[in-house]
Amino acid sequence: MIEVIVNAKSIEATLVQMQNFLGGEISERWGEHTLSFDNDVGKGCIRCITFDWGVGLVEIDALFFDDILFLYQVANSNPIHFSYCSQGYFKHRFANEPNFHTIEQYHSSIFVSKKLLDVYTLLPKDTHIIINDIHVLRTEFLKKRNNQFSELNENLYKVFSDDKDESEFAYYSPIHLRMEDYVKTLRDLNAEGMTRILQIEGEVYHLLSMHIARHEKYQNRDVVPNSLLKEELKSIRKQAKKIIDDPSLNYNLEQISKDSGLSQAKLQEGFKFLYARTVTEYVRHIRLEAARDLMNTSDLNISQIVYTIGFTSRSYFSKIFKEKYDMTPHEFRKKIVVIDE
Structure with missing residues (x-):
């Protein structure tokens, strides 16, 4: 076992301390610091970025050849960690x-x-490990405008408002497959420069809100249905991705049930848990999002878009589009033209 002692005050300095034990080289680009290594200890990378509102992100994507024990020596201040495991597993105490x-x-x-x-x-x-860890420095974060801490549940409110670091807190969530979609989006960003930094910042804020929302569900005893296994939830997520990849296909509950090997009841329960929608509602939602994207990015007319995304009735499409976006497809199209001008 390799013990890595960490007591630096900043994420960037922490990366330097990790380099002392793991080896490798540190590079910096557009405010992102990356430690890359490929040696007897392991291979992979650890990258980090900090923002001026008291939040930082650390991502570990690595395979180690020995157990790695990080010892974080806490002095008078310690950030809140919001962690998510995309691959492998890790332990904490x-x-x-x-x-x-x-x-x-x-x-x-x-x-x-x-x-x-x-x-x-x-x-x-x-073990190939991919971990996403968001750090929140409370003293800095509390200074940010529009942080409505009174809206948090009692436990998280105490955690955020404990600016004297007087108590420890830990919450271990059940499976959270939906978050993986957003973590993957963050990992796959290919923009550069300021655009990349702004996109990362936006995704980090989104992930932070998802962590908090999941804890809210826990406080309200809204947990994973006992009837759904981890592999079943992964299968449901796979079916949802198929719908995103090609919304034009003729999806129905019976066919999705056959393709997934899951009962219709389990499909409905899983979609409601992961996406807060029934299967039919989810398909409709994805098609409407696809239609809106096509209006933004293509020269197709409304009728062409309707059939491209799998609807058969233009009047029905117009009706549900207005219900969702509070404007007709034509009004939305005109709004885009005005913005472009």
Whole structure:
């Protein structure tokens, strides 16, 4: 086991400390710092970026050849960590706990230590690990405008408002497959320069809100349905991606049930849990989003767009489009033209 001691005050300085144990080279581009390594310890990269509103992002995408134990030595201040595991698993515990908590693939966690209470994170050997970790410095974050902390549930309100770091907090979420779609979007960004930084910042803010929303569901006892297994939820997510990739196909509950091997009841339950919509509602939602994108990016007329995305009735399309976006397709098109001019 390799023990990596971390006690730096900034994320960038933390990356330098990690380099002392893991080796590799650090590069910087557009405000992103990346530690890349390929040696006897492991291969992969750790990248980080910080924003001026007290939030930073660290992503680990690596395969280690020995267990890696990160020891975070906490002094008088410690950020709140919002973590998500896309690949593999990792373990976490406070120094005053005897056992580790395991954060499995597609699971998230929220934790923060109190002053002088160290934190351990264990990354297992011979396992491809992809972790997304958002750090929130409370003293900086509290200065940001429009942070309505009173709207948080009682537990999270105490966590955010504890600017003296007097207590530790940990929440380990059940499976959260929907978040993986947004984490993957963040990983796959290919923009450059200022555009890239702004896109990353927007996605980080979105992910942070998803972490908080999931904890709200936990507080309200809205948990994963007991009747749905992890593999079944992954299968449902796969079917949802098919609909996104080609919304024009003639989707129906019976065919999706046959393709997935899941009962219609489980499909409905899974779609409601992951996307807050029935299967039919989800298909309609994706088609309307696709139609809106085509109006923005193509020269197709309304009738062509209607049939391209799988609708058979233009009047029905116009009706549900207005219900969703509070304007007709023609009004939306005219608005785009005015903006372009």
